[in-house]
Amino acid sequence: MIRNYFRTAWRNLVRHKAFSMINLLGLSLGITCSLLIMLWIQDERSVDRFHANxxxxxxxxxxxxxxxxxxxxxxxxxxxxxxxxxxxxxxxxxxxxxxxxxxxxxxxxxxxxxxxxxxxxxxxxxxxxxxxxxxxxxxxxxxxxxxxxxxxxxxxxxxxxxxxxxxxxxxxxxxxxxxxxxxxxxxxxxxxxxxxxxxxxxxxxxxxxxxxxxxxxxxxxxxxxxxxxxxxxxxxxxxxxxxxxxxxAARTELALQPYADKYLHGNFKEGQLAGGRIEYVNSSGLIALIVLLIACINFMNLATARSAKRAREVGIRKVAGARRGTLILQFVGEAMLLTFCAMGVALFLTTVLLPAFNNLTGKQLVMPVQQPVFWLCVTGLLVITGFVAGSYPALFLSSLQPIRVLKGGLRFSPSAAMFRKGLVVFQFSLSMILIVGMIVIYRQMDYVQAANLGFDRENLIYIPIEGELTSKHELFKKEASDLPGILSVSRMKQAPTAHDHYSGDIGWPGKAPNQQVLIADASVGYDFVKTMNLTLLEGRDFSRDFGNEENSYLLNEAAVKKMGYQHPVGQPLFWGSSQGTIIGVLKDFHVNSLHQAIEPLVIRLQNNASWGNLLVRTRAGKTKEVLAGLENICKTLNPQFPFTWQFADEQYTRLYKNEQVVSKLTNFFAFLAIFISCLGLFGLAAFTAEQRTKEIGVRKVLGASVPVIVKMLSANFLRPVAIAMLVAFPIAWYVMHQWLQNFAYKIDIAWWVFLLAGAITVGIALLTVSFQSIKAARMNPVKSLRSE
Known part of the structure; x- marks a missing residue:
């Protein structure tokens, strides 16, 4: 019996090649997506889990x-x-x-x-x-x-x-x-x-x-x-x-976190552990599930749409004594067979795409074919996918009454047709949520990259102060400044795109004696304001013309506001037991990623510090010549150390590595989701056109034009897509609004984002349906009316 079921299932797949290929392609892509994400999640969750203690x-x-x-x-x-x-x-x-x-x-x-x-x-x-x-x-x-x-x-x-x-x-x-x-x-x-x-x-x-x-x-x-x-x-x-x-007024508490949890749960909010990379891991897993679910819905839709073709088969089997459970097993088995074939294709695609996926995510993933756990997961994925895809068609077909279908074909009840349309609405809603996410994430990343940080990160180079440069940095500055492509040279202890140094020893008149305040502080050299292209609102920069300025300070606007000064220039500032003077106020600028709000910052002069970074401002278009000149200077002044440098804009971009990976993954999966959804729509349109062949022929004989018939056939499929927008957009807005809360500086989700997402989806769906509609509408009515 099992052999007969297998033979029947195989004949069905071969007989209806077009629909089998649509289902096979959709399931293969969905499973490939799941396998890639499964490998990525497994790798993420394995981090720091290997320690014996x-x-x-x-x-x-x-x-x-x-x-x-x-x-x-x-x-x-x-x-x-x-x-x-x-x-x-x-x-x-x-x-x-x-x-x-x-x-x-x-x-x-x-x-x-x-x-x-x-x-x-x-x-x-x-x-x-x-x-x-x-x-x-x-x-x-x-x-x-x-x-x-x-x-x-x-x-x-x-x-x-x-x-x-x-x-x-x-x-x-x-x-x-x-x-x-x-x-x-x-x-x-x-x-x-x-x-x-x-x-x-x-x-x-x-x-x-x-x-x-x-x-x-x-x-x-x-x-x-x-x-x-x-x-x-x-x-x-x-x-x-x-x-x-x-x-x-201030106290500090200690707490413990399991060491292996820190990688995925390393963010804090209001003094508590609050997520981290785990949010991206979970969202990626959810996206993979969505894509796979869309592929399964395609199978459900096409299988139930084609159930009229198999109604008589079900009726005959029931008359011959087949029970409903046996029929369910048969149809689920057919889904399992197709899923098995799709799994083979998916394993091949995963192997081929893995190098590109590694390049996308920055991983070194390999197919763990020698691990039994991997094959256990593959088997589980196969069984679950096959069961989900085949469950509704099996239940629907096995419920058909033999007398009805043997007497005169199958007529879908309104509830069955509504359920099928509901599945289309569901899968296109998921696709549109991904498309909105793709657009919002892209815009936020574009905003981050184009944001005015308060300083010019373009054409800015960092060179570490090490070896002989600790004592010869002034000579380096003099020789570097003579190079034709260099505008200015200064120094800073920490890189201006990744500052994390704070002091609790800073005070000012009016500060309560027991008030504990952490202020970001930076140590810099002469010409810092000029080299960074900062905006000086009041006062001046550090200058040798004023003698020893070790106790002179520059403040940003946030620090002035924190201290309550109305006219800060010339006012005192205490650093530990030393008293100094505020000589200038700088317009707020970012010294960290846009995840964090600008904090109060105090800048002091430490021109002779033994470590840190030299900052070199170059002319646009002169990078190659400047690097060659700087390398020659370093080889002369610091021969024991290899010349190394970093670009400020590249260091800034690395601050958003996680978001960039998520953006690329979302783009890829959004395209995949809409492609698989349209595969199903294409199959449904082809089947509908096939079912309505005689109707189309009659309408053409009665004078209906090709545009009228195309409009008639397309309208039925675009209506569920329009409903999907109403379902998807509120959900997409909420999800992306929550994601944007991770940034202190962020975009607004504009109305046109949803309009664009809807236009993309409707446009692709319309092209998909129109192809079959035009093909059916242009058919010779004589052939249409003669067809069985």
Whole structure:
């Protein structure tokens, strides 16, 4: 019997090739979309899940209360890790980790820049980064030691075993001994580094790292297996009170987050963890489900529309004794067979499209064909898709009464026709939601890229201050300024597109003694305003003409408003125990992404700081010549360090990496959704034209023109599309309005966005339906009336 059902199903697919191909193509594309997103989601969810101690690893974060506001983040105090391990019995191990930066290393004639940081002694004992040489306990213990990656060991020493115990030159100022070699970090590690230095080497050069009033590093703890994380969190909540001066106006609390959760749940809102990349993961999964559902709806629509062709078959089978359950099994089996074929095509398409998808998402995904879990997921996807696609047609066909269909064909009830139209409305509603999302995300990304940041990020280059440039930066500035393509040169400790330094030591007359305020601060060199193309509203820039200006300050508008000054220039400003003077006010400008509102900013002069970035403003169109000239200067002044640079506009673009990926994915899936929807519409139009062949012939004989017949046939299909707009647009507005709340500066969702989305959908649908309508309308009426 099963063999007969299989043979019948196969004959049906072969006999109706056009409709089978439409269904096959739609299901194949829907499954391909699901497979690609499934691989991407699996990769996202695997990040940081490989650590053996993962169940006991936690990220410490802080929640600060001041001025009636709550702010939260992951930066903590330098001594925190050691104190938690010493005073909290449930903490088995703890380690600090500073943010990665690029540093120059040298062994003999080999020179290269590698990315890494400083970490606490327990780091390799806590995290599962396998050591090829050395031990976790000793890797970061002794001052002057360094742990390097396998890649770094091969680059400088040839192999891991040859690197251990050898000396490597750091920043051309100190020699470090290789104490360990760790395996190259896996791509699903959220932390990536080529080397780690000891925390014992970090604190002597960074006095603030031993202070409880400053914060910068990350802190990780490993709890004992018997510890209750909730109780530990409650215990350390007010841990910092013992190290801070009593202050009713401000306080900071500690909290714990499972380490593996931070990658997907790393955003804060009103002092609480509130989403993160998980929102993009969930939305991508939802989009994949929508596209697959649209493909399944196509199958339902076409199968039920063609049920008249199979009504007699059902009637005969029922008369012969077939039960309804047997018929349901047969029709679901047919859907499963088509889905099986579609799955084969989808696996091929996924393999072919995966390199392009990796380029789109910045991943290194591969088809995990050797993993049983993958095939289990594929089987589950096949069964669910086949069942969903075949469920309604099977229930509908198996419910037909044999007497009715054998006496005189099948007439659809109004409810059945309404249900089919409802499915069309549903799938086009989903498509239009994606199209509106595509337009809104594109406009927001375009707004972000074209936004006036308050400074000119075009033709602005960053060059790191390192090696000999720490003492020769003035000479560099002089020689660089003589190059014909350079307009101005200055310096800044942090890059102006990614500023995250704050101070609580800034005061002004009228500020309450116990008022705790965090103010963003920046240290710059001479000609900063000119190089950045900032707008000076009052006062002046730093200048050598006024002697020592170490205690002179520039403020932005937000800082002036915060301090309550009416005429700020010439007014005093306190930084710790030092008193200075405000010499100028700058128009507000962004020093972070547009996700954040502009904050109060105080700028001071530190022209001789030993680190930071040189800022070089170039003439438009002279980039190539300028880079060649700058490289020659750096080779002369700083020969031990390779010349490196960054463009300000490229660094700014990287701030929106997640949004750019979502934008590309939405564009792709919106096109795919509307294409699959129109495939179904095309099939329904073709079938309707086939069913109404004689009617069309009669109308033509009676004088109906081709445009009249096309209008008649098209109207029935465009009506559901019009209804879909009324359903989709309110939902699309709400979803995109919520997404835009992630930006402090955002576009308004204009009315024309919905008009454009509707016009695109109607236009594509009209082209799809009109093709079949015109074909049917132009048919010779003699042939139409003769057809069976």
């Amino acid at each position: 993962g169940q006991q690893l936690y990220h410490v974060w802080e929640r600060s209360f001041f001025e009636g506001k709550v702010e939260a983040g992951y930066i903590t105090q330098g001594p925190l890790a050691a104190e938690l391990k010493k005073l909290v019995p449930e903490v088995q191990q703890a380690a600090s980790l500073e943010v990665n930066t690029l540093h120059t290393f040298q062994v003999d004639s080999k020179v290269a820049k590698m990315e890494g940081s400083y970490a606490g002694e327990d780091f390799f004992s806590m995290f599962s980064y396998p050591l090829l040489e050395g031990t976790p306990q000793a890797a970061l213990k002794a001052p002057g030691g360094i742990a390097i990656s396998h890649k770094m060991a091969e680059r400088f020493f040839g192999s891991a075993d040859k690197a251990i115990g050898k000396t490597i030159r750091f920043e051309n100022k100190e020699d470090l001994r290789v104490t360990a070699v760790f395996e190259n970090l896996p791509i699903n590690s959220s932390i990536q580094f080529d080397f780690l230095r000891t925390w014992a080497d970090y604190t002597p050069d960074n006095a603030w790292a031993s202070s409880w009033t400053s914060a910068s590093p990350l802190t990780f703890v490993q709890l004992r297996p018997s510890a209750d994380p909730a109780k530990v969190q409650a215990k350390i909540k007010d841990f910092l009170k013992r190290y801070a001066n009593p202050n009713d």
